[in-house]
Amino acid sequence: xxxxxxxxxxxxxxxxxxxxxxxxxxxxxxxxxxxxxxxxxxxxxxxxxxxxxxxxxxxxxxxxxxxxxxxxxxxxxxxxxxxxxxxxxxxxxxxxxxxxxxxxxxxxxxxxxxxxxxxxxxxxxxxxxxxxxxxxxxxxxxxxxxxxxxxxxxxxxxxxxxxxxxxxxxxxxxxxxxxxxxxxxxxxxxxxxxxxxxxxxxxxxxxxxxxxxxxxxxxxxxxxxxxxxxxxxxxxxxxxxxxxxxxxxxxxxxxxxxxxxxxxxxxxxxxxxxxxxxxxxxxxxxxxxxxxxxxxxxxxxxxxxxxxxxxxxxxxxxxxxxxxxxxxxxxxxxxxxxxxxxxxxxxxxxxxxxxxxxxxxxxxxxxxxxxxxxxxxxxxxxxxxxxxxxxxxxxxxxxxxxxxxxxxxxxxxxxxxxxxxxxxxxxxxxxxxxxxxxxxxxxxxxxxxxxxxxxxxxxxxxxxxxxxxxxxxxxxxxxxxxxxxxxxxxxxxxxxxxxxxxxxxxxxxxxxxxxxxxxxxxxxxxxxxxxxxxxxxxxxxxxxxxxxxxxxxxxxxxxxxxxxxxxxxxx
Numbered sequence: 387x388x389x390x391x392x393x394x395x396x397x398x399x400x401x402x403x404x405x406x407x408x409x410x411x412x413x414x415x416x417x418x419x420x421x422x423x424x425x426x427x428x429x430x431x432x433x434x435x436x437x438x439x440x441x442x443x444x445x446x447x448x449x450x451x452x453x454x455x456x457x458x459x460x461x462x463x464x465x466x467x468x469x470x471x472x473x474x475x476x477x478x479x480x481x482x483x484x485x486x487x488x489x490x491x492x493x494x495x496x497x498x499x500x501x502x503x504x505x506x507x508x509x510x511x512x513x514x515x516x517x518x519x520x521x522x523x524x525x526x527x528x529x530x531x532x533x534x535x536x537x538x539x540x541x542x543x544x545x546x547x548x549x550x551x552x553x554x555x556x557x558x559x560x561x562x563x564x565x566x567x568x569x570x571x572x573x574x575x576x577x578x579x580x581x582x583x584x585x586x587x588x589x590x591x592x593x594x595x596x597x598x599x600x601x602x603x604x605x606x607x608x609x610x611x612x613x614x615x616x617x618x619x620x621x622x623x624x625x626x627x628x629x630x631x632x633x634x635x636x637x638x639x640x641x642x643x644x645x646x647x648x649x650x651x652x653x654x655x656x657x658x659x660x661x662x663x664x665x666x667x668x669x670x671x672x673x674x675x676x677x678x679x680x681x682x683x684x685x686x687x688x689x690x691x692x693x694x695x696x697x698x699x700x701x702x703x704x705x706x707x708x709x710x711x712x713x714x715x716x717x718x719x720x721x722x723x724x725x726x727x728x729x730x731x732x733x734x735x736x737x738x739x740x741x742x743x744x745x746x747x748x749x750x751x752x753x754x755x756x757x758x759x760x761x762x763x764x765x766x767x768x769x770x771x772x773x774x775x776x777x778x779x780x781x782x783x784x785x786x787x788x789x790x791x792x793x794x795x796x797x798x799x800x801x802x803x804x805x806x807x808x809x810x811x812x813x814x815x816x817x818x819x820x821x822x823x824x825x826x827x828x829x830x831x832x833x834x835x836x837x838x839x840x841x842x843x844x845x846x847x848x849x850x851x852x853x854x855x856x857x858x859x860x861x862x863x864x865x866x867x868x869x870x871x872x873x874x875x876x877x878x879x880x881x882x883x884x885x886x887x888x889x890x891x892x893x894x895x896x897x898x899x900x901x902x903x904x905x906x907x908x909x910x911x912x913x914x915x916x917x918x919x920x921x922x923x924x925x926x927x928x929x930x931x932x933x934x935x936x937x938x939x940x941x942x943x944x945x946x947x948x949x950x951x952x953x954x955x956x957x
Contacts, residue, residue, distance in 0.1 A: 416477065420484060426472040430465055466496045538565045542575055549582055550895070554927070555589035558582050602669055605676040606633050607645060613932035618901050621871060622646060626725040627654065628955040630870040632878055634901060635948050641668030641716065642792050642948035643676055647683055649722065653693075655683045657720035658790040658952050660737070662760075667711045671762070674709070675716055678702050693722040695733045699761065699775040703735065706762035715762040719790055728782040728956045733775055736760025743836060743873075745785025750836040752829075753780070782956035787870055789836065790954075791877070794947030798827040798881050801943050803853040807889050810851065825850050827884055832877065835861075839876040840868045847880055859883060860913040870953035875907040878949055883908070885943040888918060894938045897923070905935045 474487040545563035552558055561582060565575040600615065608616040608631070622629040629646045641661020648654055659675050661668040682698050698720070706716050717736035723729070732740065732755070740753040758773045769775065782788060802823055804810045811821040831847075838845040838861070847859035861880060866872045882904055889896070900908075900919075909915050921938040925931060 420475045420477065424473045424475040426470060429469045429471070432468050432470075461495050461499060461502075463499055466494055466499065468493045468495070534567070535571070538567050538571045538575075541565055542571065542578070545575075546578065549578075549585070555585045557586075558589075559586035561586075602635075602640070602672065603633070605645070605673065606643060607631065608633060611933050613928075615932055617903065617933050619874075619903055622648070622654075624725065624957075626957050627723070628870045628957060629654070629656070629952070630874050630955075631950075631952040632874050632903075633948070633950050634878065634945075636794070636945045637664070640664050640948050641672040642794070642950040643672045644790070644950055644952040645676065645679060646952070646954075647680070649683060649686060650688050652724050652726050653688050653722055654725065655679075655686075655720070655722050656790075656952065656954060657718060658737075658792070658950065659716055659718040660792040660948075660950065661716045662714055667714055671706055671709065671711065671714060671716055674705050675702055675718065675761075678705060679720070693731050694777060695720055695722065695731065696775045696777050699733055699735055700766050700769070703761040703764075703769060703775075704766055707765055709762070711762070715760040717760040723782070723788075723954060725956070728784075728786070730780050730782065730788065730954075731777055732780060733777040734758065735775060736763075740780065741789040741791070742780070742782075743787040743789060743840060744783075745787075745840070746783065748837065748841060750789075750833045750840075782954070784956055785868075786956050787840075787873065788954040789873070789951070791951040792948060794945075794949045795877060795881060795951060796827055796829055796832055797947065798884055798949075799824040799943065799946055800849065800885050800887075802851045803887070804851070805853050805855070807853045807887070807891075827881060831880070835876050835880050836873050839863045839866065839873045842866060842868060845876075845880070847883060849884075854888065858913065861911045862913065863911055865910060870955035874951050874953050875903065876911070877951060879904050879907045879911065881949065883912065883918075885945065886918065887941055887943075888939070889941045892939045892941050894921070894923075896941050897936055897938050898940045898942045899931060899934045899936055902933050902935055 470491040470493060472489045473485065474489060475484050476486060477484055542563060542565060545561075549555075549558060549561070562579045563575045563582075565572050603616040606616075606620065607622075608618065608620040611617045618632055618634050620629075620631045620633075631644050631646070633642065633644065635642070641659070641663070643659040643661075644657060646654055646656040657675075657679050659672065661671045661675075678698070678701055682701070702716070702718075706714075715736065717734075719732065719734045719737045719740075721730045721732035734755055736759055738755045738757055740755060741750065742753055743750045755778050756773075756776050758775050759769060764772070780788070801809045802812065802825055809823055811823045814821055835845050837843075842864050844863065845861045847861065849857075849859075861876065863872065863876060866876075878901075882900065886898060905919075908919070912918070918940065919937050921940075923936050923938055925934065925936055
């Protein structure tokens with residue numbers, strides 16, 4: 387090396403530079419090796435358990451960092467003491483020893499872990515406190531909202547429930563629901579208050595109509611109950627004859643009427659009248675008919691010969707027509723029966739059908755009289771020209787019955803229902819007609835009921851599209867005597883069951899009112915009585931309805947027309 391240094395030629399100088407480069411390279415490699423050996427280490431090994439999330443968005447990195455801190459995932463909670471060490475290594479020229487010493491540092495993570503645990507508890511407590519505060523604020527807000535909204539709605543509901551539960555709606559005339567709000571709830575309360583006052587006025591008017599109905603019953607020979615009010619039935623029975631009548635009005639006053647009067651020991655006069663329409667006009671016409679009928683036979687002398695009731699019909703027609711009620715008329719059948727011979731002199735106005743039960747043949751059949759108009763349709767001179775009133779004669783043999791009834795019986799309606807009890811409609815019978823959603827009791831059922839009752843047999847009431855599957859509505863008349871009373875009660879009892887149905891949603895708020903006469907007869911003859919009428923309640927209005935029983939958990943289709951029946955049986 388010294389000989390090369392003293393040389394100045396180019397080759398020697400190049401050789402010197404190569405040698406120097408080699409020495410620098412060796413020194414650098416040696417120093418790197420020493421540096422790698424002198425790196426810091428730990429015992430036990432200290433590792434940070436964090437995943438590399440450098441490629442993820444900042445908000446995710448922040449979330450995972452907070453999660454790692456709170457859940458203590460950075461530090462190992464099982465190892466809390468570490469020793470950090472670093473060897474001291476360096477090279478000195480001419481010295482072959484490189485190790486100069488060791489730097490050691492003991493570290494404990496107990497305090498850090500304790501602080502993390504404390505911080506975690508603080509975060510949990512703060513979160514819980516915030517949540518609790520939110521709940522408290524929510525409860526307070528709900529209470530404020532309830533005072534503003536829910537409480538008025540509750541008052542509204544309670545008011546409607548009171549209105550619904552009050553039987554005597556007239557007592558609500560001064561009742562109002564007080565809702566102190568200025569929104570739609572207050573508008574609804576005002577509307578309900580107006581409706582309530584309307585109900586009270588309607589109830590007062592209904593009471594007036596009820597009084598009118600009682601006055602109307604004064605003209606019909608019905609029995610008087612223990613309450614002093616007239617019942618629904620009336621009868622006369624002698625060794626030779628039986629009259630039994632039934633009257634059940636639909637709503638308010640109407641124009642149905644029947645009467646039977648003893649003229650002498652052998653003769654009785656009878657009438658059955660059906661005035662069209664409802665309300666006061668119909669009642670006025672009925673009163674006029676009843677007054678003329680009663681006055682005509684009041685002083686009638688049967689010894690003067692054969693009874694002729696045609697003049698009576700013309701007199702009634704003249705009075706009804708002169709009243710001038712547009713579209714109002716009165717259809718009627720009237721006659722005089724000799725109880726010894728069984729001969730009836732019968733005439734009619736617009737009611738030409740005679741329903742006669744023949745006891746010898748045990749059949750119920752219809753006989754048609756000559757056609758003539760109802761009273762009140764045309765003046766007398768027009769009736770005499772076109773279809774004059776005529777009188778016919780029929781004979782009742784022992785056991786025979788002349789059955790008179792208004793169209794409220796044969797035209798009693800029930801709604802057709804699906805299996806879910808919703809009202810259904812069938813296609814119209816012919817184009818242009820309304821869809822069919824009602825079924826009438828009809829003459830065929832009346833005939834079957836009549837004959838079953840008189841034969842002391844059984845009757846199966848079948849309903850078209852009955853929502854109750856396989857229901858057997860059987861009436862057993864074997865314990866009944868074949869009388870006029872039996873057939874009338876049988877007809878009105880079946881008619882009641884015709885309109886009643888056990889809806890599955892019916893509850894204590896759904897009520898039906900049953901005439902005690904009908905109820906007693908159903909209890910005696912109806913096979914499913916204990917199932918249908920299993921929820922009796924106390925009469926809610928005994929003053930107005932003293933002769934009725936009340937039952938809940940049942941529903942009933944409306945009675946559209948009066949039920950008026952009069953049966954005349956020759957013994």
